Amino acid sequence: MNAKEERIAIFMPSLRGGGAEKVMLNLARGFLDQGMKIDLVVAQAEGPYLQDLPAEIRVVDLGAPRVRQSVPGLARYLRNSRPTGLLSAMGHANMAAVLARLLAGVPTRVVATLHNTMAPQISGSPTLKSRFMLWLAGRFHAMADAVVAVSGGVADDAAELMKLPRKKIQVIYNPVVNEQLFQRAAEPLIHEWFRPGSPPVVVSVGRLTEQKDYGVLVHAISRVRNSMEVRLLILGEGEQREELQDLVDKLGLSEAVLLPGFVSNPYQYMRLAKLFVLSSRWEGLPTVLIEALALGIPIVSTDCPSGPVEILKGGRLGRLVPVGDVEALSAAIGKALAEAETTGEDPDLQRFTTASALQAYRRLLQGAQG
Numbered sequence: 001m002n003a004k005e006e007r008i009a010i011f012m013p014s015l016r017g018g019g020a021e022k023v024m025l026n027l028a029r030g031f032l033d034q035g036m037k038i039d040l041v042v043a044q045a046e047g048p049y050l051q052d053l054p055a056e057i058r059v060v061d062l063g064a065p066r067v068r069q070s071v072p073g074l075a076r077y078l079r080n081s082r083p084t085g086l087l088s089a090m091g092h093a094n095m096a097a098v099l100a101r102l103l104a105g106v107p108t109r110v111v112a113t114l115h116n117t118m119a120p121q122i123s124g125s126p127t128l129k130s131r132f133m134l135w136l137a138g139r140f141h142a143m144a145d146a147v148v149a150v151s152g153g154v155a156d157d158a159a160e161l162m163k164l165p166r167k168k169i170q171v172i173y174n175p176v177v178n179e180q181l182f183q184r185a186a187e188p189l190i191h192e193w194f195r196p197g198s199p200p201v202v203v204s205v206g207r208l209t210e211q212k213d214y215g216v217l218v219h220a221i222s223r224v225r226n227s228m229e230v231r232l233l234i235l236g237e238g239e240q241r242e243e244l245q246d247l248v249d250k251l252g253l254s255e256a257v258l259l260p261g262f263v264s265n266p267y268q269y270m271r272l273a274k275l276f277v278l279s280s281r282w283e284g285l286p287t288v289l290i291e292a293l294a295l296g297i298p299i300v301s302t303d304c305p306s307g308p309v310e311i312l313k314g315g316r317l318g319r320l321v322p323v324g325d326v327e328a329l330s331a332a333i334g335k336a337l338a339e340a341e342t343t344g345e346d347p348d349l350q351r352f353t354t355a356s357a358l359q360a361y362r363r364l365l366q367g368a369q370g
Contacts, residue, residue, distance in 0.1 A: 007037040008365060009060075009083040009108075011074065011097050013067050013090065015040075015047035018207060019174075019287040020089045020115040023150070025049055026175045027087070030358040032056055041077055043070040043093075048262055067092040074100035078108055085109045085365030091118075095140040102143075111364045112144040114169075116284040117157040117305045138162035146364040148172050150285035153306020170364070175357035176290040177349050185267035185295055193258075199229040200274035200337055203297075205266045205288045208238030208259070210281070213302070215240075215247055216326055217279040222251045223330035230256070230337060233269060237262040271295055275336050281323055283307045290352045293317060300332045 008031050010024050028038050038057045045061035053059065060077055064070035078086065078100055086108050088097035094112035101110050118134075141147050141162055147169045149155035159166040193201050202221065206212045214234055221232045234244075234257070241259060248257045263269070266288075270276060276292035278301040285307040292299050293311060299318030301308040312318040319336060321328040350356060 006366075007039065007081065007083040009039045009041050009077070009081070009086045011041045011086060011088040011093055013043045013093055015042060015045070015049040015053075019284075020113075021047070021049055022287055023115070023174045023176075024087070024089050025052065026178070026354055027357065027361060028057055029054060030175060030178075030354045031362075034358065034362075039077075039081060039083060041074060043067050048264065052264065067096050071096050071100050071103065075103040078104035078106050082106055083108055085111060087111050087113065087361065087365065089113050090115060091137055094144065095137060098140045098143050109145040109365055109367055110143075111146045111148060111361065112141055113148045113150070114154050114158050114284065115150050117154055117282050118161050134161050135163075138164055142168070145367070146170060148361070148364070150174050151307045151310050153310065154284045157306065170360075172357055172360045173351050174285050174287055174290065175354035176287050176352045177294045178354040181267060181291060181294060184265050185271040187265060187268050189268035189272060191269070193231055193233065194269075194272045199231050201231045201233055201269075201272070202275045202277055202333065202337075203233050203235065203266075203269050203273035204277045204279065205235045205270070206278075206280070206286075207236050208234070208240040208244055210240065211283075212236075212238075213279045213281045213324065214244055216324055216329060217277060218244065218247050218251065218253065218257060219326045220279075220330035220333060221257065222253060223326065224334045224337070225253075225256060227334060228337065230333075232257045233273075234259050235261075235263050235266045235269060267291065267295065270297055273297055274340075275300060275333065277329075277333060278302060278308065279329065280304045285311070289318075294349055294352070298336050300329070300336055302329070 010028055012024055015021055032038050039060055040057050041060040043062050043064040045059055062070040062073035086097055088094045097110050101108055149169050149171050152171050155169040155171050158169055224230050276297045276299050278286055278289050280302055282304050289311050301318055301320055302323045303309055303320040304323050319332045321332050
C-alpha cells in the first residue's frame, strides 16, 4: 500500500491544550507530510488546538460528552472508513479504541499510547475501584496490536500496574524537535517583561493542575526574590487558576508572577527566558522540557516519575530537584540564575525528532515486526 492510499486515524478525547494532544498533532502533521490521509477522531471537537490543524486533516467529531460514550460512534467510523491503523492517546481512549475495533469487526491495527505514569495518581488511594480499573486497563491494553510508552519510566510503570509483559510495551520518545519549533520560537515577541534591562524571567508551561504543582513553584520564586529580583511567567490554563492567583496575591507577588492563560506560541517566551522550570509531581515524558532543551534554555526540573531524568541525562543537561521541595527548588533556581548558566549541548536530540518517531509509529501501524 502506498502512502497516498494509506489512511491513519488518531483518536483522542478532545483537542484541549495538553502535552499528549500536542504530541498527537505533531504526528498527524508528520504523517500528512509523508502523503498519508489523516483522520483526527475526537469524542468532542473542542479545544484551542483546533485552530492549528492543517486543512487537509479531516476532523471526525463523535459528539460524545465522555470517552466511554464515544465507543459506538468510533466503531461506526471504523466500519465506514477502515483506516490502516488507529493511534489512540491516553488510558480511557486506548480502552475505547480497542473495544470499538472489536465491535466494528475490522482489521484496523490499534496502537495504544501511554503518556503519563499512573503510580503517583493512585498511590494515595489503592481502592477496590482503582485496582479493578487497573485490571481492566491491563486486559484492554493486552488486546491492542501494540502499546507504546513515551519513556522508559512510563513503560515500567504500566508493566507493573497493569500486569503487562514488559516486552509488550515499546518506548518511542515524543516527536518534539522539528523545524516548526525553531521557526515559531524566532517569531518576534512584544512584552514589557522582556525589554532590555528588565529583571530575569523564569518561564513554566503547562496546565494549571495538581500534577504540575505550581503552588510549590510560586513559593520557590517568593523565596528567590528575597535575594534577587526575578519574575515568573506560567503559561497555561486549568482548574487551579483561582487557587494559584489567590496564592500569588497572598504572597504579595502580583507584580512578579503572571498567569496569562493558554498561549498558542509559548516558544517566543521560552526563547527569551533566563530559565525554564518544570515543577511537576509526575509526568510521562514532558514535551516542554524537551522543547526547552532544544531551544538551549537553562533548565531546573523536579526529578518526578517519569521523563526528566531521561531527558536531562541524569542531571547533566539541567538541574534536578526532589518533588515538592520548595527549599531545593528555590536554591536551584537561585543558583541557575546567579551563575547565568547555559544548557549543556545534547548531541542526541535526534531521539526526540519527528522523523524518528514517525518511522517507529508507522512500522507499528502497518504491522511491521522489530
